[in-house]
């Protein structure tokens with residue numbers, strides 16, 4: 001499935017299974033709460049602008065005032081896969097808004113005893129959860145949870161499908177860095193349209209096949225005018241990946257990709273998803289590692305990004321990861337702001353089928 005997965009992802013019960021041809025679902029679907037964030041393809045550019053605007057507003061708000069906005073609202077974090085950045089920043093974001101959070105992780109809950117995602121979701125709803133943040137190894141799992149609970153679901157990464165909040169925080173990082181540090185009023189990063197990223201080329205390098213981050217970025221950034229270059233060896237980047245959408249091309253030669261790019265997004269090799277793929281790591285490192293000599297020779301001014309976790313010495317060296325062009329720590333910081341905005345959107349939205357339920361107006 002990977003990069004060929006359908007954009008309006010139906011429930012896919014098998015990991016790496018094929019699109020079953022089930023009816024496509026969108027957030028406008030009556031069973032999917034409009035406050036959900038399941039895929040970047042569900043956002044209009046107007047939605048993206050609104051989320052970025054909210055992120056800036058919430059980030060700059062007085063801390064006490066912000067903590068009253070969603071005081072005592074209940075947010076559940078349901079994590080079937082490990083996570084550092086995404087989980088922590090969603091949790092901090094929810095707490096910054098005053099919400100109560102509860103973390104359910106696969107190893108310390110009834111999930112370990114075999115409880116299904118559906119039953120876990122229904123249980124969380126019965127306990128008063130008003131929004132569920134889900135990370136799951138199966139692509140499409142958030143759709144199942146959205147349908148069965150009727151709650152707003154925020155996709156915190158589903159299998160090799162999507163990671164919408166990561167793409168939004170990456171976008172905010174790119175916009176902030178590329179527009180420099182001029183006063184936000186004269187140069188707002190929220191000015192979002194089809195030309196916002198015109199002339200910007202973003203190379204996404206590494207294990208594209210297994211990367212939900214690559215997929216969400218490749219689906220979002222070209223809509224704002226960016227050119228995306230996917231770069232990696234055949235086993236990690238099948239040729240059909242270029243068909244993901246307009247504005248996306250494949251370049252196997254890393255140095256050629258670097259020379260064309262203003263932004264380079266490095267990805268980890270997802271060993272846990274490699275299953276059966278033969279990859280010579282020494283050869284990979286030789287061809288695709290971002291190290292200082294290569295960087296200085298081909299893209300000395302490029303912005304360096306990485307969603308984490310970074311494997312230093314493999315896809316990236318410490319000199320680059322900690323260097324002046326690295327935005328890795330900024331990405332994490334933008335993550336909290338974006339996730340506050342997504343949570344506010346989720347808790348504010350009214351379910352499409354019921355007038356009585358849902359959050360505040």
Ligand code: NCD
Pocket residue numbers: 085086157163166212213268270307308309
């Ligand atoms: C990524 C993920 O889990 O999709 N990390 C993240 O959320 N920031 C990438 C990875 O696991 O390599």
